[in-house]
Amino acid sequence: MPPTVLLLDDDTQFRSSVTPALEAFGLRVLSATKGSIARALLEEEEPALLIVDGLLPDINGIVWIECLRGDGINIPVIFVSAFYRDLTTFKHLTVDLDVIKVFHKPVAVERFAREVANAVSAPMSLTPAANGPADDPADRVLFPDQDSEPGVDAEKAKQSYTSLLPIAADNLTGAIRRVHSEVDRTSVVAEALRQAHDLHGAAQTHGFAEISAAVGRIESQLRYLQESGRLDWTTMFESIDEVRVHAAAAVGRSVDTGSTAAAPPSVTPAATFFLHRPVPRDFVPTLLVLEDDPAMIAYLRSALDEVLVHLRPVSTIDEALKIASRNPPTAVLVGWPLEDREALPKFFQMFRSMHGCTEVPVILLSLDDDPHTRALAAQLGVDIFLPHPVELVRLHQAIGTAVERAMTPRPKVAVLRDPDAARQIEEAGIECFLYFSLEELLREIDIQCPDAVLLGSSVAGKQVPAIIRMSAWDSEFALLCFDDSPLAKESEVGEPLVRAAGWLVNLHREAERMARLRRQQLRCSQTGLLARSGAVAALESGLSSAQRNGRTYSLGLLQATGLDGLDHVKARRLRTHLGRLIYGRFRREDVRGRWDGNTFVIGFDGSSARAVVEVVRRLQEDLDAQRTREPEELSFLHAAVGLASYPLDGDTTRSLILAAHERLESAVERESDALV
Structure with a gap:
């Protein structure tokens, strides 16, 4: 044998x-x-x-x-x-x-x-x-x-180990999260202690003294927890922060450990990074309402009941600023006048100075409609002025305009061989990439995905516009040049920009138009999934069919986690990988869409919640297996999931999405691969 x-x-x-x-x-x-x-x-x-x-x-x-x-x-x-x-x-x-x-x-x-x-x-x-x-x-x-x-080879072993330090830090962080959240801590404490012990010894062996010391404190705290059942969470959170910062620094990355302003009042500031993670503003639009009249709040709740938006009403400026500091809203609606008439300038000044709130659109819903009030609103930078009495359709239109304005991606422009134009574009606050050769532009165009490409007047080859269009198979953009360019009359190039007549305004308008069109396209070019508008329509149709035929309907929101701090190219590649995994792992009849940013949506017609959980778990297991096979490429990619189902969580697409969104928030706060 x-x-x-x-x-x-x-x-x-x-x-x-x-x-x-x-x-x-x-x-x-x-x-x-x-x-x-x-x-x-x-x-x-x-x-x-x-x-x-x-x-x-x-x-x-x-x-x-x-x-x-x-x-x-x-x-x-x-x-x-x-x-x-x-x-x-x-x-x-x-x-x-x-x-x-x-x-x-x-x-x-x-x-x-x-x-x-x-x-x-x-x-x-x-x-x-x-x-x-x-x-x-x-x-x-x-x-x-x-x-x-x-x-x-000690040096080679250290280099190899260094690349895995952030992974080890993330694994230990996840283990500590489970210790914090589980009621029965016996097994999770043992696993966290094992990971801490391994990382402590390995970091010491390779000369990472700061990490070794911080993990040593974590190990001591965990042993104390095993013996006494008590834990100094402040020391634990500070030590975890320190491990993550030093691990990221070892591989040349920065890590955002949160700020005091972002911490929920029940936790210490150092706990911010894993008990509170801001939801991307363009995920489900959040409307922050500052209004001290309860009757107006009740009206807004009723009027916006069928609008896919989170309503966050507050009655004081302090409450509004606290919420905005934690999660910047998509848009703000302010009722005027407030009891304190001096409060509005104070609110605008502090709100605009907050991170992520500089360009948030503001709607002023005013009882006063006189020139003085409108002048004050203009002076404060109000984006939309709504006088009372306001019609429901006008209110919906104003909120829709504000949300669309906030959610339209910031336009990006690529410039070929015109440094002076690139400088002016950057000074105007538009994101700009300058290339000095056609080859460099062609290499980058499907990575940066510009909304407009501006050809400098020194670009003379008549085949250049066609070459750029042909090479950018993953991008739609406006191709522009100046009126003095030899390419101004080429059919591939849009209407020439006149140098002497506000060309920057026209360039910005064209780039914004292309950014908006890309957002509204039916399918995501990166993943082949339905874009947001197409996904919503498909979800509406699927839910309607399920209701007519007496079937259940489940909806899942999946968010790619672990991408914070990665460079644009790698984050985009990992998002694409997860999207294509979603595209290939579910049935053809299931709705599979790119919701926004790092988030995807799936609709399951006729599947019970238990069956959907099993399907999603298999997807997460597939992703985990791929991370094991390709640790260097996929180590940072995880997927948190929030699920909702009809009829248990509601009978409209809006109610299911909001329920799934709320659970996704809980999943992201819990751990990188959580399912709620």
Whole structure:
């Protein structure tokens, strides 16, 4: 009978790729996806070698090996993982647990199979003492991208470990979140303590003293929690902040740990980053209403009942400023006059100085309609003036205009070979990218997605406009030039800009128009999913059909988390990856759409809430498996989910979206992959 190898790994792709290669070397391969299954197989089989993955569904791979050795089972082990690259773990595996090889995924399949076959055929006692000294060449780590197995290069190991520091910090943060939120903390505290212990030792080994010290405090606090049931959360939050900041700094990134203003009153400022995460303003529009008349508040609630907008009424300026500091609203509606007539200038001055509120549209709903009031409104920077009595259709139109204005993306302009024009565009507050060569522009155009491309007058090739149009397959934009350009009469170019007659205004108007059109397009060019307007129409139709035929209808909102702080190109690539995963993982009859920014929407006709939860869980498991296979590319991508269903959560699309949105907020605050 050929030698038997037990392959313990839940990654289907890895098992399917290495199993044929191992069998080609004459090995019999048994597979297990969980640690418990592997232990059951060991009761029936006597494998010559174990191949163990680091991350398993039911147990950590290292812990599984520790249990194995603790039970006196000394079968040779090869350890395979995309993580655990630090020296402390390597020494623990090879010295303490007698692991004979450590491989880092992805592996070269043929070489991996050959090394496994050599390990099986090599004369080897199953007692630890006979396996040779710990520094034997067989105990060295295997780097798949090198021709031979080198000894451990401390500097290279540190560089490899440094790239994984933010991941380790995020994992520890998630574990602490679970400690904070779970009622039964026994198991989650043990897991958090294990992660803290690993990170503490590894950071110390590689010279990250600040991280090691902060994690040491976390470890001490967790041990105290185990013993006494109490915890100093202020120290814990400060230590977590410190770990994240230093881990981000180690890889050259910044991290936003929140601010005092953003913290809910029941938590310390240092807890901000994981107990409160602002919802993007263009997700579900939020209308902040400052009005001290209860009757007017009641009217607005009734009038806006069928409008897809969050209404946040407050009666005092302090309340309004507190809410705005926490989550900048999409638009603001102010009732005038307030009891304190001096309050309005004070509110505008403080509101406009807040982060994210500088350009938020403001509607003034005024009982007074005289020239003095209108002049005051204009002086304060009011965007829309509504005098009483106001018709319902006028109110809806004003709010729609304000929301549309706030949600229209800031236009971006690419300029080819005209530094002076680029300088003026930037001075006008328009985002601008200057390129000095056509090749550079073509490389960047599908990454930056400009709304307008301005060709400098020195650009003379008549084929240039056609080349740009042909190359930008993922973008729609206005192609413009000046009236003195040799390309002014080309059919691919829009109406020329007149240098002497307000060209900046015309450029901005054209770029804004294209940004608005892109927003209104039927499908998202990045993912192939329905755009927001198309998704809403499809959801309305699906819900209506379900109601007519007596079926249930479920709606899910998925938000890509972990993208904060990433550069534009990587964040866009990860959003696209999640969108295409959503596109391919659900049924053709399900509604699949790009809601806005990092958020996607899915509608399930005829599916129960329980069935939808299972489907979404499988999507999250797929994403987790992909992160394991491609840690460098996908390590920051997670998906939080909020679900709602008809008839339990309402009988309109609006009510379902708002219910799902509220649960998504809870999911994002809870952890990166939460489902609520």
